[in-house]
Amino acid sequence: MNISNHRRTRDRVVTVLTYLAMAFVLLLPFALFVGLAAKSELLFRDNSLGHLLFSSQWKPSSGEFGFKPFIVGSLYVTLIAMLISAPICFLSAIHITQYAPRKVAKIVVTAIDILAGIPSVVYGVWGMVFVVPWLGRIAAGLGIQSNGYSILAGGIVLSIMVIPFILNILMEIYRTIPKELTEVSLSLGATRWETIRDVLNRKALPGILAAFGFGFARAFGETMAVLMVVGNVVKIPSGLFDPGYPLPALIANSFGELGSIPEIESALMFAALILLVVVLVFNATLRWLIIRVEKY
Amino acid sequence: METQEMDAKMTGKKEMARPFEEEGIIRVDNLNLYAGKTHILKNVNIEIPKNKLTVILGPSGCGKTTLLKCMNRLTDLTPDIKVNGNIYIGDQPVFGSKTDIVALRRKMGLLSQRPFPLPMNIYNNIAYGLKLRGKYNRAELNDLVEYYLRQVNLWDEVKDRLRSPAVRLSIGQQQRLCLARGLAVNPDIILADEPTSALDPVSSEAIEKQFAALSKDFTLVMVTHVLRQARRIADYVIFMYLGEVIEMRPAQEFFEDPREEQTKKYLSGAFN
Amino acid sequence: MEQRSLADVRALVKRHEKPARTGRKLGEEIFFRSLMNIASVLIVGVMGVILISIFYKGISTFSWSMLAEDMGSGFYLNRGGGIKNAIVGSLYLSLSATLLALVVGLACALCMNVYMVKFPKLLNAARFLLDLIWGVPSIIYGAFGFSLMVFLGVKTSLLAGIITVALFILPIMIRAIDEVMKTVPAGLSESVLSMGSTRSELSYKVYVRQCFPGIVTAVLLAFGRAVGDAASVLYVTGESSKTPTSLLDNATTLPVAIYNQINSPYAATQDKAYASAFVLTLIILIISLLSRYISKRYQKYRIY
Structure with a gap:
C-alpha cells in the first residue's frame, strides 16, 4: 500500500515536471518574439515600420535607422547561395538515390555528413583564405574594382554550407517515393530517365520546393561565415563583386558599439526580429503546405 | 559426399513444366535467383501458354512475386540480386547484356498489389504510356483514352473529371485505372501481382471479371495467395513453395487431383 | 469509338509505335546523368578541398604549446x-x-x-x-x-x-x-x-x-x-x-x-x-x- 502510494506520488511529480518542460519549450518561439519585439519598441518611437524597412539611410549617430541595405544584402547573398546550391542538390539527390552504386552513394553521403559538421567559423576562415583572394583575382582580371570581399563570396561560402541541409531533405523525399511507382512507369515502357523525369520528379515536386524553401530560410539566418567574407559595407550592392551587409552580420558586428547609443541595441533587436519573423513565416508556410499536400 | 550429392540435386536441371498443347509465350529456363546469399528462386523451369490466365499460387514468401518481377526484369531495381538461367519472351531473352529491356517491357503490362496511379491527372495516366511509345494527335489520343477507360468500365464514372488528379479516385477505381493504363500500352502479356488484395469485394469482383474477359486476347500471369480466387478464374495453376515450382497443371486438375504432397497440404489449408 | 474492336485498336496503336530507344532519348539521359555525376563529384571535391586546405594550413601553423x-x-x-x-x-x-x-x-x-x-x-x-x-x-x-x-x-x-x-x-x-x-x-x-x-x-x-x-x-x-x-x-x-x-x-x-x-x-x-x-x-x-x-x-x- 505504502509502496503503491509512493509510486503514485512519484508518477504525478514526474508527469507535472515533464509537462512543464514541454510547455517551456513550446513557449520558446513566443518568448523569442515577444522579447525581441519589446526591445525594438524604442526604435518605433521615432520611426514608422515602413520607414525602418524601406529606408536606405543608416546613420545611427543621427538617429537614422533604415534597414533596406541589410535586408537587400541578406536577400542577395541568400539568393546567390540558392542559385548555386539548388541545382547541385537536385542533381546529386537524384544521382545518389536513383543511379549511384551503393559504394559511390556512401562516399557522397559521407562527404555531405562531413560538410554538415564543419563549423560556420571554419567555413569563414576557408572563405577568407581561398574564396576571397580567388574572387579578387577574377575581379582584377575582369577589370572590376574589388578586393574579393563581396556578396558573391558570401553566396559561394553559404551555398556550400546549405548543400548538406537541402540535400538531406531531398534524399529523404526521393527515398520515400514507393518503389512500385518506378516499377509501374518502367513497365509502361519508359526508360529509367523518363521515369525519373516524368514520374518521380513530378511526385517529388512539392517536397523539392519545400526543401529549397527550408534551405532559403536556413541560409538567410547563417551568420559567422557570411560575416567574414561579405565585406560588411552599408550600401545596397549593385554587382556580384560589391560588398554587402546582411542582417545577421549587422547583429553580430555591432554589439561592440552597444554602449554608445541606446537606440542601437534596439535597432539590433529589431534586426533579429526581422530575421526571426522571416524564418518563422517561411517555415510555418512550408510545413503547412506539406501537410496540405500530404493530405491530398 | 552427402552435401555434394545434395548440391548436385539442387542445381540439376529439372524437367520443364509444360502441361498444355497450345503455343507458349513465356519460357522460364532453369532460373535461379539470389538476393545477397539467400537463394530465392530455385531451378524454376516452366512455360506459360499464350492467351490464357495462368495463376502463380503459393504461401507468402515462396518467391512468386519475385518470379513475376523477373519476367520484365524489375529485379534490376534491387541491388545485390544475382540471376542464373534465363526467361524468354517469345524467343527474346530477358536477362542478358544485349537485351533491349525497354522494348521488351513494352510487351508486358503490370498491375501491382496496391494501385499506384502516376502523379498526374486521370487522362494523362492513360495517355502517358501512349505518348511514350508513339506520336498521336489530340483527337486520336482522346479517342484512345476513352476507349481504354471504357474497356475497364471506368469511363462513365470519370468522364467529367478527366483532368483531376488520379489519386482522388477510390482505391477500386484507381486499380481499374491502372489496368486501363497497362492495357493502353498494347502489351501481349499482363503481369498482375495480387491485384485485388487491397480492394473491397465489389471492386475485386470487377477486376476478376475483367481478367476473365481479357484472357481471350492477352496472356495473363497473376500472382495470388487466395485459393478461391485461383479456383474461380485460373486456366492453369503454377504452385510454388519455398522458391521452387512444385507443380504446374490445368486449374481443374490441380484443384481436384493434386499430385504432390505439398500441394495437398496447401489445398487443405495447412500453410495458413 | 466504343464499337471498335480490340484488334482494330491494337493495330492502330501498333502502327504508331516508335522505337523504344532513340538517339535523342539516349542523348538526353547521358546529358543529365553527366550533370548528376558532376554535381556529386563537385560535392565530394569541395569537401576534400575544404578539409585538405584547413588541415594543410592548420598543421603547418600548429604547435603543441x-x-x-x-x-x-x-x-x-x-x-x-x-x-x-x-x-x-x-x-x-x-x-x-x-x-x-x-x-x-x-x-x-x-x-x-x-x-x-x-x-x-x-x-x-x-x-x-x-x-x-x-x-x-x-x-x-x-x-x-x-x-x-x-x-x-x-x-x-x-x-x-x-x-x-x-x-x-x-x-x-x-x-x-x-x-x-x-x-x-x-x-x-x-x-x-x-x-x-x-x-x-x-x-x-x-x-x-x-x-x-x-x-x-x-x-x-x-x-x-x-x-x-x-x-x-x-x-x-x-x-x-x-x-x-x-x-x-x-x-x-x-x-x-x-x-x-x-x-x-x-x-x-x-x-x-x-x-x-x-x-x-x-x-x-x-x-x-x-x-x-x-x-x-x-x-x-x-x-x-
Whole structure:
C-alpha cells in the first residue's frame, strides 16, 4: 500500500515536471518574439515600420535607422547561395538515390555528413583564405574594382554550407517515393530517365520546393561565415563583386558599439526580429503546405 | 559426399513444366535467383501458354512475386540480386547484356498489389504510356483514352473529371485505372501481382471479371495467395513453395487431383 | 469509338509505335546523368578541398604549446600565448549546455511520446511548433540572450553562455530524440503499461533504454553544434584570456577565438587562427566519428 502510494506520488511529480518542460519549450518561439519585439519598441518611437524597412539611410549617430541595405544584402547573398546550391542538390539527390552504386552513394553521403559538421567559423576562415583572394583575382582580371570581399563570396561560402541541409531533405523525399511507382512507369515502357523525369520528379515536386524553401530560410539566418567574407559595407550592392551587409552580420558586428547609443541595441533587436519573423513565416508556410499536400 | 550429392540435386536441371498443347509465350529456363546469399528462386523451369490466365499460387514468401518481377526484369531495381538461367519472351531473352529491356517491357503490362496511379491527372495516366511509345494527335489520343477507360468500365464514372488528379479516385477505381493504363500500352502479356488484395469485394469482383474477359486476347500471369480466387478464374495453376515450382497443371486438375504432397497440404489449408 | 474492336485498336496503336530507344532519348539521359555525376563529384571535391586546405594550413601553423598555454593579455596583438583557455572554455560551455538541453529535451521527447500520444491534435501542434523553432538561427538566440541579460541586469559569464547555447541546441536535441522514440512500437508500451507500470516508469525504464543509442547520437549531434557555434555566444560569455574557474567568470570559446584571431592585423596571430580552425575541425570530426561508431555498436542491444 505504502509502496503503491509512493509510486503514485512519484508518477504525478514526474508527469507535472515533464509537462512543464514541454510547455517551456513550446513557449520558446513566443518568448523569442515577444522579447525581441519589446526591445525594438524604442526604435518605433521615432520611426514608422515602413520607414525602418524601406529606408536606405543608416546613420545611427543621427538617429537614422533604415534597414533596406541589410535586408537587400541578406536577400542577395541568400539568393546567390540558392542559385548555386539548388541545382547541385537536385542533381546529386537524384544521382545518389536513383543511379549511384551503393559504394559511390556512401562516399557522397559521407562527404555531405562531413560538410554538415564543419563549423560556420571554419567555413569563414576557408572563405577568407581561398574564396576571397580567388574572387579578387577574377575581379582584377575582369577589370572590376574589388578586393574579393563581396556578396558573391558570401553566396559561394553559404551555398556550400546549405548543400548538406537541402540535400538531406531531398534524399529523404526521393527515398520515400514507393518503389512500385518506378516499377509501374518502367513497365509502361519508359526508360529509367523518363521515369525519373516524368514520374518521380513530378511526385517529388512539392517536397523539392519545400526543401529549397527550408534551405532559403536556413541560409538567410547563417551568420559567422557570411560575416567574414561579405565585406560588411552599408550600401545596397549593385554587382556580384560589391560588398554587402546582411542582417545577421549587422547583429553580430555591432554589439561592440552597444554602449554608445541606446537606440542601437534596439535597432539590433529589431534586426533579429526581422530575421526571426522571416524564418518563422517561411517555415510555418512550408510545413503547412506539406501537410496540405500530404493530405491530398 | 552427402552435401555434394545434395548440391548436385539442387542445381540439376529439372524437367520443364509444360502441361498444355497450345503455343507458349513465356519460357522460364532453369532460373535461379539470389538476393545477397539467400537463394530465392530455385531451378524454376516452366512455360506459360499464350492467351490464357495462368495463376502463380503459393504461401507468402515462396518467391512468386519475385518470379513475376523477373519476367520484365524489375529485379534490376534491387541491388545485390544475382540471376542464373534465363526467361524468354517469345524467343527474346530477358536477362542478358544485349537485351533491349525497354522494348521488351513494352510487351508486358503490370498491375501491382496496391494501385499506384502516376502523379498526374486521370487522362494523362492513360495517355502517358501512349505518348511514350508513339506520336498521336489530340483527337486520336482522346479517342484512345476513352476507349481504354471504357474497356475497364471506368469511363462513365470519370468522364467529367478527366483532368483531376488520379489519386482522388477510390482505391477500386484507381486499380481499374491502372489496368486501363497497362492495357493502353498494347502489351501481349499482363503481369498482375495480387491485384485485388487491397480492394473491397465489389471492386475485386470487377477486376476478376475483367481478367476473365481479357484472357481471350492477352496472356495473363497473376500472382495470388487466395485459393478461391485461383479456383474461380485460373486456366492453369503454377504452385510454388519455398522458391521452387512444385507443380504446374490445368486449374481443374490441380484443384481436384493434386499430385504432390505439398500441394495437398496447401489445398487443405495447412500453410495458413 | 466504343464499337471498335480490340484488334482494330491494337493495330492502330501498333502502327504508331516508335522505337523504344532513340538517339535523342539516349542523348538526353547521358546529358543529365553527366550533370548528376558532376554535381556529386563537385560535392565530394569541395569537401576534400575544404578539409585538405584547413588541415594543410592548420598543421603547418600548429604547435603543441598552443594547447598548453592560455592566451594571456595581448594575445590578439601578437604577444604570444595559446588557445588552451578557449578550448577548455568551449568544452565547459558545450558539455554543460548539452547536459542541460538533454535533461529538458529528454523530458520533452518523453512527454510527446508517452503522455501526449493520447491527444494526437495537441501532439501535432507541439511537433509543428518544434519544427518552427528548429530552424531559428543561432544569432537570434545570441541577441535574445543578450537582451535578456541586459533586462535582468546580469553581466556576461560562462553561465549565460551555457543557458543561451542550451536554448539553441534544445530543439535539435528534441527532434533527434523524438525521431527515435517515434519508432518504438506502440505494442511495447502497451504491454508495459498493462503490467502495472505507471507512465513515468514506462518512460524511464522502457523508452530511455530502448532508445539509448538514439539518445547518444542526439547528444553528440547537439554537442557538435554547441562546440562549433559562435554566433550565439559572441556577446553573452564576454571575453577572457584565462581559463574560466567558475560559472560566473567570463569565457572565450574556440570559434569566437578563431574569429578574433583571423581579424587580427598581425600575420602571426592569423596563423594561429588557421591552427585553431584545424583543432576545432578535428574536434568536430572526432565527435561525428564517435557518433557513427556508437550508433552502429549499440544497434544490437535493442530489444526488438
